[in-house]
Every structure is written in structure tokens, then in C-alpha cells.
Amino acid sequence: MSPGSSRHPLEVVDKRSMTPALERGNRLEDAIGRQVRVYRAQLGMTIANLARQSGLSPGMLSKIENGQTSPSLTTLQSLAGALNVPVTALFRKYEQDREASFVKAGKGLVIDRRGTRAGHQYHLLGHSVGNRAMLVEPYLIVISEPSDVFPLFQHDGVEFIYILEGEMVYRHGSRVYAMSSGDSLYFDADAPHGPEELKRLPIRFLSFIVEPNPGS
Incomplete structure (x- = not known):
């Protein structure tokens, strides 16, 4: 599922803000x-x-x-x-400065996407850190209300979803998958994909989108 919106800054922990002594040690x-x-x-x-x-x-x-x-x-x-x-x-003991994106429980940034109109809530749990050739966007997606509209998504890269709660039928291209808690699906995101039938609400699942970074 492509974000379809501008990226938002979340809290980034950067080791360069630590003490000079620790910086020297690294x-x-x-x-x-x-x-x-x-x-x-x-x-x-x-x-x-x-x-x-x-x-x-x-x-x-x-x-x-x-x-x-x-x-x-x-x-x-x-x-x-x-x-x-x-x-x-x-x-072996060299540790480069690395960034980290930290989000407290329940504090994921809520963003609007096409699925929002169908009752889907999108919580952005982090964003790619550093200058990477690939962008990684982790989402917690919550569907709590019945819906007759199931938007399909297409975008570059690949996507991985993991069901935390609930049951649904998920479409990828010409195939459908009955998914429940603990099930996962990893797929080429260039094919149309998205929930097709909501079996048991609420549905909560993680979505990890990995796509090329156009700025790299």
C-alpha cells in the first residue's frame, strides 16, 4: 500500500548528539x-x-x-x-553513527490515504533513516468498521503484511488469501493489492513497504 502522501518526521535518535568522549570512542x-x-x-x-x-x-x-x-x-x-x-x-569494535526512529506505543503518526475513506486508519511507525537506496515505511493499519469499498493499491517495490488481529480476505493480483492472526504475506507491490473482504473485526495488521528511493 503506497503512502500517497508526503513523509512526516518522527523522533530520530542520532548518536552524534551524545557526549564528545563517546563520539571519540567511536x-x-x-x-x-x-x-x-x-x-x-x-x-x-x-x-x-x-x-x-x-x-x-x-x-x-x-x-x-x-x-x-x-x-x-x-x-x-x-x-x-x-x-x-x-x-x-x-x-571489529568500530561503531559508526547510526540513526534510529523511535515511536512510543499509540503515538504513531496518523496519516490520510485512499483507504482512509473506507474506514482504514494508517499509523506511520517510522521512516527510513540515513541516506539509503531503498525507502522502508512501516505502518500499523486498523480496520474497525464494516466497509463495502475496498480500494486496491499499486506502487513500486515490495510489501510485507502481518496480521495481528481479526480476519480478512486479501487480494494480490488475481489471487486471494484468507488471512487471520499470525498470517503474513510478502509480495510484489506493482500488482493490485488490498483487503477484499472483512471477515472479523477489528482487523489490525502491520504493513512494511520497501521501494526505491528516488533521491538516492
């Missing part, structure tokens, strides 16, 4: 330095030992371990070889 250089230091200690090696085996100067190795310089890929490969670990192990 920097790539710091994460690499910590891992080099940990692996060196596990092998019982001194800075001088590791510097000699990796072909670095002790001063440069000290800067790497303290997050004071950004080592090249060649340097990382030399360090990984001397420590007998894959290069990827040196990035």
Missing part, C-alpha cells in the same frame, strides 16, 4: 588502535616487537594505538599479518 582511528593494542597484549608483544615485525617505527605504532593517525591499508595489512589476524579484525 572514531575509526580509536577503534583500530584499541584492537591493535588488544591483539598485541594477547600475544605478549611489546610495541618494539610489533613495530619490528610489521616494519613500522615504534613511534608510528604508538600513534596508531592511541588513535592519533589514520593508518593506510598497507599498514593495516602489515599489522594484521604480524598479529596473525585478518584485517577485518582490526575494525
Whole structure:
């Protein structure tokens, strides 16, 4: 089911708003330095030992371990070889800044769509965070009143629905599915789709729409 309306901002948690000390702890250089230091200690090696085996100067190795310089890929490969670990192990503790969209129970943004006229309530539970090639829109859809009008939807991408409560017959293209609590359906959203018959009210189901981001 395509939103058919402009996107609305929900609460976004961004780690960049956290303390400078935590931000520094999440920097790539710091994460690499910590891992080099940990692996060196596990092998019982001194800075001088590791510097000699990796072909670095002790001063440069000290800067790497303290997050004071950004080592090249060649340097990382030399360090990984001397420590007998894959290069990827040196990035293991790195945590990039990530956003999150948080919505309290019952606080999903209510939006109008074509189905609203047929008694469907659409609660937007989040929005895509960051710059992604795909847009993901999660909805809680509630149908609490009988309706003789069942609008069908078509849009790009794919959709997944999961029934939380109630029973209905759901159409996708030329096929129909009798769905009740616990049932799910994953489908190509380019085919006409939507509820065709309401069997037991109220009906509550989750809908996840994934479509290309035109701005990516």
C-alpha cells in the first residue's frame, strides 16, 4: 500500500548528539588502535616487537594505538599479518553513527490515504533513516468498521503484511488469501493489492513497504 502522501518526521535518535568522549570512542582511528593494542597484549608483544615485525617505527605504532593517525591499508595489512589476524579484525569494535526512529506505543503518526475513506486508519511507525537506496515505511493499519469499498493499491517495490488481529480476505493480483492472526504475506507491490473482504473485526495488521528511493 503506497503512502500517497508526503513523509512526516518522527523522533530520530542520532548518536552524534551524545557526549564528545563517546563520539571519540567511536572514531575509526580509536577503534583500530584499541584492537591493535588488544591483539598485541594477547600475544605478549611489546610495541618494539610489533613495530619490528610489521616494519613500522615504534613511534608510528604508538600513534596508531592511541588513535592519533589514520593508518593506510598497507599498514593495516602489515599489522594484521604480524598479529596473525585478518584485517577485518582490526575494525571489529568500530561503531559508526547510526540513526534510529523511535515511536512510543499509540503515538504513531496518523496519516490520510485512499483507504482512509473506507474506514482504514494508517499509523506511520517510522521512516527510513540515513541516506539509503531503498525507502522502508512501516505502518500499523486498523480496520474497525464494516466497509463495502475496498480500494486496491499499486506502487513500486515490495510489501510485507502481518496480521495481528481479526480476519480478512486479501487480494494480490488475481489471487486471494484468507488471512487471520499470525498470517503474513510478502509480495510484489506493482500488482493490485488490498483487503477484499472483512471477515472479523477489528482487523489490525502491520504493513512494511520497501521501494526505491528516488533521491538516492
